[in-house]
Amino acid sequence: MFRHTRDEFSVLAHENFDDLIGAAAILTEKYEQIDKKNIIEVTDSFFDELERNNKKNAINSLQSSLVNLAAVGAKHKGNRRIEDFLGLYRNLPKNQEQMRGCMITHISQMVTGISSLNLVLSDWYGALMDESVLVRASAIKAWENVPFEVVKNFPDLFFDAFSLALSDPYKMVHKSAVSVGE
Template sequence: DGLQGALIEWAAIGAKSRGSEGIDDFLQLYRSLPEEQTQMRGNMIAHVSKLLTGIDSLTLVLSDWYRALMDESTLIRARAVQAWEYVPYDLVKNFPDLFFEAYSVLLLDQYVMVHQYAVRALSRRSFPEDKRGLVRTRLWNLICYYTQQDKKDNFIVECIDVFASLCLSDEDRKGKIGLLLSNILLILEGSALYDAINRLRFHFDDIPGFVKVALKAIQDKYTRSISIDDCISVILRAPHDELRNCKDDLQKAFNALKPFKPQQFIEALVYVAALSKCGDNVTANVCLKELLEEIPNDERNTQWKLKAALVTEATSIEHAISVCEPYNGLIEKWNGLTAELEKEYEERAKFRDFPPSFFS
C-alpha cells in the first residue's frame, strides 16, 4: 500500500504538470477501476487534491471527489476526506458549499476510520471561518462519544484540539466550555494524557483548568517514562489565578517526590516556584526547608546548599513583606548567606569546578 501510494502520488504530480489533459487522464483511470479495487481507488482519491492548480482544475476534480465522499466503501470515504489536507490554501475559498456540507456529514459516519481521517485533515487544513459552524456540533458530538469510558484514546485529544482551534471564540475558551474541555482531558491516562500536554501545551495557556491536566500528567508513569519537560513548561507559564486553584495539586506533586532524589531537585523547585507565584509563600517556604534538609552536609554540596538556603530566605522575606511582619532579621540572614556563598565561590575558583554529585 505504501509503495502504491507513493507511485500514485508521483503520477498525480506528473498529471498536474500536463495541465487539463493530464488531470483528465488521471481521472479517467480512476473512473475505470472496478469498485472492488478499493485500495487503489482509495490511494488515487487520496491524492486528488495534488492535481489542483487553480479554479479550472478544481472544476475538473470536484464531481469525482464529491462522489467519493459519499461512496459505499468506508475506505474510499476516509481517503476522500483525507485529500482535504493537501488542498492549496488559496483555493479553499473556491470550494462550493455542497463540498463542505458533504465533508461535515462524515463527522457523523458510523466508522472510526472516517472520523479519524476527517478530524486529522481539519487539523492540517481548516475550513473557512464562515463554514466552521457546519462542524462545531459534530466535533462536539465526537468528543462526547469518545469520552465514554470504553472509548478513551489519543483521538479524543485530536478532536479537542480541532474543536478548540476552529470553533471556539476567546470568550468560549476562557469560560465554561474551556473548563469543560480541561475536565475531559483530566479523565485521560497514559499515552493519551501525555499526548494532551505534548499537543496542546502552547495554545491551551488560556484554557482554565489546563494546568491541572499538566499536574496530573507529570505524575503519570507513562509521561515520566518519556519526559516531564512539557508539563513543567505549562506549570511555569500558568497564570496566578490558575495556580491558586491548584495549590493542593502542587503540594501533592511535591510530596510525591519524597524521599527526594538528586535528579528530582529541579522538579521540586518548580512546585515551590509555582506555590510562591500564586502567593502561598508559607507553604513554599515549608517545602523549601524540607528540600534543604535533604541536601547532604558535605563539602561537595556546600555551594548548592547555600543557594537553596538563599532561595528559602528570599521566600521568607517575600512572605514577611506581604503580611507586614518584621523582616530585618531575615535580611541579615540573607546577607550572611550571600557572604558565605561569595567565600565559597572564591574557594572553588582555586580548584577545578566539579559539579556536586548530589545534582549530577
C-alpha cells in the same frame, strides 16, 4: 526516492505516467493476495498477523507514493493529463477499493486553480459519498493537500458532504475527518 517527491520530478512523472499508474495497480493485486488464505494453512500467530500487516503497510506506502508521483506528473501537463488520471479512476472496478482510495487521496495534488478544481470536484464529491469506507476516508485525507488559495472556490455542498464525515458511523472515516480538521 518515491516517498517524498515534490514538483522537481514532475517532468519525469509526466513522461512515465502510465508506468506509475500501472505499477500502482499491480501493487493492488499484491495487497489483495496477502489476505488470501490457503485451505491447509494453520491458524495465525501474533507474529504472522504482525508480518501480514507490515507487508500490507509497505505495499500501501509504495502504492501511495507511485500514485502521488503520477498526480504530480498529471498536474505538470495540465488539464489533459488530469482528465487521463480521472478517467483511470472512473474506470476502476468498485471492488478495487485499495487503488480507488489511493488515487482519490492524491486527487488534491492536481488542484492548482479553478480549472483543475472543476475537473476533480465531481469525482472527489462522489468519493466523499462512496459506499466504501476506505474510499470515503481517503477522500477526507485528500483535503490535507489543498492549496489555501483554492479553498475559497469550493462550493458549500462540498463542505456539507465533508462535514458529514464527522458523524460517519465508521471509525476510519471519522478519524480521518478529525485528523484533517486539526
